[in-house]
Amino acid sequence: MNNKLVLVLNCGSSSLKFAVINAENGDEIISGLAECFNLPDARLKWKISGRKESSSLPANSAHAAAISYIVEKIIKKEAGLAEQFIAVGHRIVHGGEKFTQSVLVDDSVIEGIEECASLAPLHNHAHVLGIKAAQAAFPTLPQVTVFDTAFHQTMPAKAFMYALPYTMYKELHVRRYGMHGTSHLFVTNEAAKALNKPLDQINIISAHLGNGASVAAIKNGKCVDTSMGMTPLAGLVMGTRCGDIDPSIIEYLVTRKGYSIGGVMDILQKQSGLLGISGISSDFRVILDGYAEGNERATLAMEMFSYRLAKYIASYAVPLGRIDAIVFTGGIGENSHLIRTKVLELLTIFGYQVDQVKNEAARLGKQGVITVEGSPIAMVIPTNEEWVIAQDAAKIVAAL
Incomplete structure (x- = not known):
């Protein structure tokens, strides 16, 4: 029996990713995605033992369903699987300054996640729904929350503060928080192993x-700066998000062009980036096919993506x-050798030289250095956020 699952x-907000992970070695027993919540075609697809399966959910289903x-239909059909679970681990996008590490769920934690919802309204409310549904399904299992923002809490004030009136930070908690912390943490640990260096160096x-x-x-193994801001909207060019812009653009569109604040934010979040x-x-x-x-x-979208990334x-x-x-x-970072080439070519002032054979080989889950010998090192490391969440859940359970 495996007691590390x-x-x-x-x-x-409209979907749910799930996985059953061996916290000890990262083996993935089950993985899947439920999507199209609150719509007539709500559905579920998953992979188990090499098989891919799918099913419709009742119309307008959401997290609980x-x-x-x-x-009931996937986990409990695998004999003895549920009995091997030691915890449920929840990925939480935003923990504000309340949560600097993973924690065991209790009422105060749920309240804290809800208090941070204004910083990630599309995500944190959904996380609470997921926690409550998981508590109902597994009332005796420990529930552990793992925060995207926690890894970035080591940033110094000079990196996380905005040049706004200081009271906006002290009273309204306006500051840089950063996201994707579990992914950045995972690749940091893996890079230390690959380069044979102590994590704290x-x-x-x-x-x-x-x-x-x-x-x-x-x-020295800790985050000192990151590109995302108070919310996931800042920083790089993204799929539908604009990344960094002049804030006066918002005022210009609202007061001079008649847009509503909600309309502008919808554009910045959902209609910009590579799509826009x-x-x-x-x-x-x-985009690459179009290029x-x-x-x-x-071509412009691809070049803007590469340029902004190289500048950061x-x-x-x-x-x-x-x-x-x-x-x-990440999906692009692991699989697009073209983007890696373009970014490193923009960084030749630092001496980076791409080994195209290694670069093209580093894809589809393969880790490796992609620069020539003697060049500063650039490498690909496939991320595994689910394993980080499982490991943190296991550590917290072991300490109970």
């Missing part, structure tokens, strides 16, 4: 690149002083 839940289906720049994207500067620039898709694979076909706007990476030489490696991760 953790059910990992990642609840979004999805978790109930996962437990590793300096890397971690680039988590997907539909959401962020960069983190990690000095290219006009064809937020999916980077489609290969000579589509001018797809270059700027993080300031807090780090010494860079042991640039690490690419």
Whole structure:
């Protein structure tokens, strides 16, 4: 019997990712996605023992119904599987300054997550729904929350503060928080192993690149700066998010062009980024196809993505002083050798030289250095956020 299994839940506003993970070795027993919540075509797909399966959910299903289906129709059908669970681990997007590490769920934790919901309204409310549904499904199992923002809580004030009236920080908690902490933490640990350096001596720049994207500067194993801000809207060009812009653009659109605040925020969150620039898709694979076909706007989107990323990476030489490696991760970071090439070519002032054979080989879950011998190191490390969540849940349970 395996007594290190953790059910990992990642609840979004209209979807739910789930996995059953061996916290000891990272083996994934089950993984899946429930999506289209509150719509007639709510559905679920999952992978178990190499098999891919799918099912419709009752019309307009949401978190509770999805978790109930996962437990009753998938997990409990595997003989003895549920009995091996030691905890349920929940990914929480925003913990504000309340949560600097993973914690065991109680009423005060749920209240704290709800208090932080104004900082991530699409996510935190959904996380609470997921926690409550999991508590109903597994009333005797410990529930553990793991926060995206926690890894970044080691940033110094000079990095996380905005140049706004200080009272806005003290009274309203307006500051940089950062996201993708579990991913940046995972690749930091893996980079230390790969480079044979103690964790407390590793300096890397971690680039988590997907539909959401962020960069983190990690000095002596701890985050000292990151590109996302108070919310996930800031920083890099993303799938549908604009990243950094002049804040006066919002005032211009509202007071001079008649947009509502809600309308502008919808544009910045859902209609911008790669989608807004290219006009064809937020999916980077489609952008790359357009680039290969000579589509001018797809080319512009790809070049803007690469340029903004390279600028952020270059700027993080300031807090780090010494860079042991640039690490690419996430769906785009792990799979697009073209983006890695373009970014490193923009960083030739630092001496980076791409080994194209190694670069093209580092994909589909393969880890490896992608620069030539003698060049500063850039590498690909596939992320595993679910394993981080499972490991944290296991550590907290072991301490009970």
